Amino acid sequence: MIAQLRICVPEKLSDAVMDCSTGELGVAEVSRQPGASVLPPGDVIDVLLARESVERLIEKLQALKVQEQGSISVSMPELVLSDRADKATVDAPGEGADAVIWDEVSRQTGEDSRLTWSYLAFLILATQLAAIGIVTNSTIAIVGAMAVGPEFGPLAALAVALVRRQWQLGRSAALALGVGFPVAMLAAAFTAWLSVPLGLFPADVLERGSAVEFIYHPGPYSLIVAVLAGTAGMLSVISRRSAALVGVFISVTTVPAAGFVAVALVLGEYQKAVGSALQLGLNLVGIVVAAVAVLIFYRLVTKRLPRGEDLRLRRKALGSSGS
CATH class of the missing domain: 1.20.1080 (Glycerol uptake facilitator protein)
Incomplete structure (x- = not known):
């Protein structure tokens, strides 16, 4: 089961968010759009990852106080065709159906x-x-x-x-x-x-x-x-x-x-x-x-x-x- 995080973040936190996202097990794709956010001004980062990795990544982002200076949105795509996404769900600990996203x-x-x-x-x-x-x-x-x-x-x-x-x-x-x-x-x-x-x-x-x-x-x-x-x-x-x-x-x-x-x-x-x-x-x-x-x-x-x-x-x- 694949999830997608859309992270709107000020430029000063963008590198830290990228490090958290790329370093998390179960992440399949990370894309960054510099300056794409107008309000608040900053970058937009999209992360495609296994559902069972979402809670751990959100914890890291909240530790950076991303939600106070920007936003974190989570969605569940209906269909994702990607070998990297399939591998991410295998690598991530646990099962997507049992994963709890507490927020x-x-x-x-x-x-x-x-x-x-x-x-x-x-x-x-x-x-x-x-x-x-x-x-x-x-x-x-x-x-x-x-x-x-x-x-x-x-x-x-x-x-x-x-x-x-x-x-x-x-x-x-x-x-x-x-x-x-x-x-x-x-x-x-x-x-x-x-x-x-x-x-x-x-x-x-x-x-x-x-x-x-x-x-x-x-x-x-x-x-x-x-x-x-x-x-x-x-x-x-x-x-x-x-x-x-x-x-x-x-x-x-x-x-x-x-x-x-x-x-x-x-x-x-x-x-x-x-x-x-x-x-x-x-x-x-x-x-x-x-x-x-x-x-x-x-x-x-x-x-x-x-x-x-x-x-x-x-x-x-x-x-x-x-x-």
């Missing part, structure tokens, strides 16, 4: 964790769908609510914030969860309160819904499913596999549990409301804990991977011993 993960989860109108709208719509599925005993509507719910974004951001100690990101994620769920539950409770006198569903509807009993009966498997979902979700974020993330949404009952709390409170089923709230809390905690564990594991693994300089020394030693 990319932080930026992606940060964008998904903000308390925006669209986030609130999706969460309210998802909770309404869940409430409808609950009162109509419709598993399809509940699954649809799981797919629409946007709550994994803030949960993933919270995990990243805990691991990387990015407290501003953590506050943003906590705000999205702490405001989003109560607002969505209040909206669902209001519509349920309006629906009862209109005769849209009977007051004893929760006594008949056998298909939704799993929502208010938390147990060991509730936590296990949440942990598995959190693990799969963070892996999908790291590996950029959106299809897997949709599957994660459908596997956890966060939004349905929130919808059930709202309906149960309106109907006076307080014991079931407490059970569903416990289910919601277990799922949220389980997802975050699992996501944190995945990030810590990847951080430990990537730190143990041999760096470019170490690999060169090893290969040189092996070559001299073979001769």
